[in-house]
Amino acid sequence: MYGRKVKLRFFFVLSVLFILAFSAFLVLKSLEENVIYFQSPSEIKSLSEIEKKKIRVGGMVKGGSISIQATDLKFVITDFKNEINVVYSGAIPNLFEEGKGVVAEGFLKDKNFFLATKILAKHDENYMPPEVKAAIEEK
Amino acid sequence: MASLIGSYSLILGFCCSLIIFFFSVRNFKSPKSFDYKILSFTFLQLFFVIVSFIGLIISFINSDFSNETVFNHSHTTKPLFYKISGTWGNHEGSLLLWLLVLTLFIFLFLIKSKKQPNNYRILTSMFQQIIIIGFFIFLIKTSNPFSYIFPIPNEGLGLNPILQDPALAIHPPILYLGYVGSSIIFSSALAATTLNFISKDWAKHIKVWVLISWIFLTLGILLGSIWAYYELGWGGFWFWDPVENVSLMPWLALTTLLHCILALEKRLILTSWVIILSIATFTLSMCGTFLVRSGILNSVHTFANDPERGLFILIFLFSLIFLSLFIFFFFHKNENNNNSFFWLSKESSILVNNWFMMYFLSVVLVGTIYPIFLEVITSEKISVGPPFYNKLIIPFLIPFLLSMAIGPKLKWIKSEIQNKMYLVLFLFISFFISFIIIKNLDINFLINSILLTSSFYLFFITLRDFFIKGYQNLSQNLAHFGFSLLILSILFNNIYSTEVITNLKVGQTFKSKSLIIDFQSIDKKNEKNFQAIIGKFKIKELDNETIILNPELRVYNQPNIITSEADIKTNLLKDRFITMNLVSNQDYFNIRYQDKPFMIWIWLSVLLISFAGLMSLLKKRYEN
Numbered sequence: 001m002y003g004r005k006v007k008l009r010f011f012f013v014l015s016v017l018f019i020l021a022f023s024a025f026l027v028l029k030s031l032e033e034n035v036i037y038f039q040s041p042s043e044i045k046s047l048s049e050i051e052k053k054k055i056r057v058g059g060m061v062k063g064g065s066i067s068i069q070a071t072d073l074k075f076v077i078t079d080f081k082n083e084i085n086v087v088y089s090g091a092i093p094n095l096f097e098e099g100k101g102v103v104a105e106g107f108l109k110d111k112n113f114f115l116a117t118k119i120l121a122k123h124d125e126n127y128m129p130p131e132v133k134a135a136i137e138e139k
Numbered sequence: 140m141a142s143l144i145g146s147y148s149l150i151l152g153f154c155c156s157l158i159i160f161f162f163s164v165r166n167f168k169s170p171k172s173f174d175y176k177i178l179s180f181t182f183l184q185l186f187f188v189i190v191s192f193i194g195l196i197i198s199f200i201n202s203d204f205s206n207e208t209v210f211n212h213s214h215t216t217k218p219l220f221y222k223i224s225g226t227w228g229n230h231e232g233s234l235l236l237w238l239l240v241l242t243l244f245i246f247l248f249l250i251k252s253k254k255q256p257n258n259y260r261i262l263t264s265m266f267q268q269i270i271i272i273g274f275f276i277f278l279i280k281t282s283n284p285f286s287y288i289f290p291i292p293n294e295g296l297g298l299n300p301i302l303q304d305p306a307l308a309i310h311p312p313i314l315y316l317g318y319v320g321s322s323i324i325f326s327s328a329l330a331a332t333t334l335n336f337i338s339k340d341w342a343k344h345i346k347v348w349v350l351i352s353w354i355f356l357t358l359g360i361l362l363g364s365i366w367a368y369y370e371l372g373w374g375g376f377w378f379w380d381p382v383e384n385v386s387l388m389p390w391l392a393l394t395t396l397l398h399c400i401l402a403l404e405k406r407l408i409l410t411s412w413v414i415i416l417s418i419a420t421f422t423l424s425m426c427g428t429f430l431v432r433s434g435i436l437n438s439v440h441t442f443a444n445d446p447e448r449g450l451f452i453l454i455f456l457f458s459l460i461f462l463s464l465f466i467f468f469f470f471h472k473n474e475n476n477n478n479s480f481f482w483l484s485k486e487s488s489i490l491v492n493n494w495f496m497m498y499f500l501s502v503v504l505v506g507t508i509y510p511i512f513l514e515v516i517t518s519e520k521i522s523v524g525p526p527f528y529n530k531l532i533i534p535f536l537i538p539f540l541l542s543m544a545i546g547p548k549l550k551w552i553k554s555e556i557q558n559k560m561y562l563v564l565f566l567f568i569s570f571f572i573s574f575i576i577i578k579n580l581d582i583n584f585l586i587n588s589i590l591l592t593s594s595f596y597l598f599f600i601t602l603r604d605f606f607i608k609g610y611q612n613l614s615q616n617l618a619h620f621g622f623s624l625l626i627l628s629i630l631f632n633n634i635y636s637t638e639v640i641t642n643l644k645v646g647q648t649f650k651s652k653s654l655i656i657d658f659q660s661i662d663k664k665n666e667k668n669f670q671a672i673i674g675k676f677k678i679k680e681l682d683n684e685t686i687i688l689n690p691e692l693r694v695y696n697q698p699n700i701i702t703s704e705a706d707i708k709t710n711l712l713k714d715r716f717i718t719m720n721l722v723s724n725q726d727y728f729n730i731r732y733q734d735k736p737f738m739i740w741i742w743l744s745v746l747l748i749s750f751a752g753l754m755s756l757l758k759k760r761y762e763n
Binding site for chain 1: 494498501502505506509510519520521522523524526527530531640641642643647700701702703718720722725727729731
């Protein structure tokens, strides 16, 4: 029969393979659960059903749509074709302004209503979500 | 004028590269003696790059807007300090800094490696020059910092205000010393592989360079993290943002390399690991540069979305990877294959460490690259957030911490664990403490208590070693101690952090069970290049004295951007952190108040870790 050393090495290779496969499985599974998809208001309008997963909505803050109370903030995200109402309570980034680009993370209540849990700060005043840019260029 | 000198100097520097390369090739064919022309021209090259860099700094100081880079990133009303730091706060200037560090390191290397064989020194210089030539071409062709514009504008466009900050002013140079410093490890590893020169002596000699890069990289990441903490106003220190990830990946590779070098130095094993990691560290640094420069990732670091630049770096990156893999497969001879490890020995613990590190590295890599891939392939946009990393990294952190405690206790070749009693005893003590801490909290008991136990375990074991072992292995122990402190502070910070987000008008008060925030007044102040709105907040916590915090809103005039400056009261136990924000044309201010326990310990522990590296470096020099 094979020597002890060979058996040991075989065992070692087997366990390494197992560990690799296991971690690949973990990584992929975790990716599947934790990625957040980015959608524009138009894409949301064309959804067939409302998912419970967290998503990001990007577009421009519609002019004159921001209203703020002690607890929450309401505004409208538009991509110049469709729009969606957003309700948010939490920290507001510096570059959040009417007529500027915005990305909100949260949950869809229905096709017209979005409950945001986070508004993302963009570092650059000229930043615009790519979809919005495309939409504006189309106009 | 300064621009002109800088521009010519850059071209002269490029010529030096070609000359050095030519001499290196000639010298390499008959390496009886080291050709001192190589050294002289390397010095000359360094000199030209320095002149060019100073030329750019002077253009920035004088606000010479005939220079396009200065025009795009500076403004006359900017304070002098930020005019200077603006030099590397943009794409062109930061690449010039890359080049400066590249040439500086090869010069220092040639001076410091006089004891090494000639052909090894020449070949290292040759590989390094290949990188340098690549960057010269990149700089001159696609992103020349000295482009001329006419007619000359009267005023510049200004520097992004969030970059106008002391920590971020010195962050790029420090980080680059680490990033680009790894180039010398890359070059010399390739040279040593080609010449079959990987030996204990080589390990000893290259370790110094690994340590230097590692220390600077650690400090660079720390500075970036501190900056993000107070400037972006989110109150966190690590966001798993792709730009942060690309600096973490070389760090993980470099840290692993540091451990492998030890094994190589003492036992002449893990040679393949050392070569691969040397290659990986620099390629990951390059990869980071590619990702942040090409405009693929959106962040402060994205200075310009220029596909040509991205493409160039990508091609250059792939040719370097191809070259290094070619050298690795064809020249690397794995002679001592009989190095079967005994399972309980220092080398196997280092190997275990390697695998853990590689796992962490691949998690970060997948999380960073996958969204880009998916967007290219399916044009679907996704983002991978903290839960992904937490879920995949935290469980593996537990065995990692435990082996960090046990590993250093083992001996080379074959080892037994002596004094098993105290190892077990400490585990019980750690568990007991964690149990008491976690018991009354409303969090996931199992994972938190195990994690806390293993961090405390590492903490106590390393603490004990300070007393038992004294100066023996002090730097190693200090680094591991620092790491346990880091994990503990992060854990406590996560567990005990509280925050309140609310919208208040001036004069209003927020009340909750344990906290009163009184928004007393706002004040306006005009500064040189911005207007500040300063809020005055009286904060009263139940178990604490009343404090006054003054967060700021700054309206910069050029470019016209609003930033909010957090006000933070720091003490050894916790940070109290407040930011305010004005929503356009509304009376309400958006207030965010956070209690962040042990924040300062996170910074201190990272400092401690890099200090341990410095100590090891000094000790090495002392021994030589």
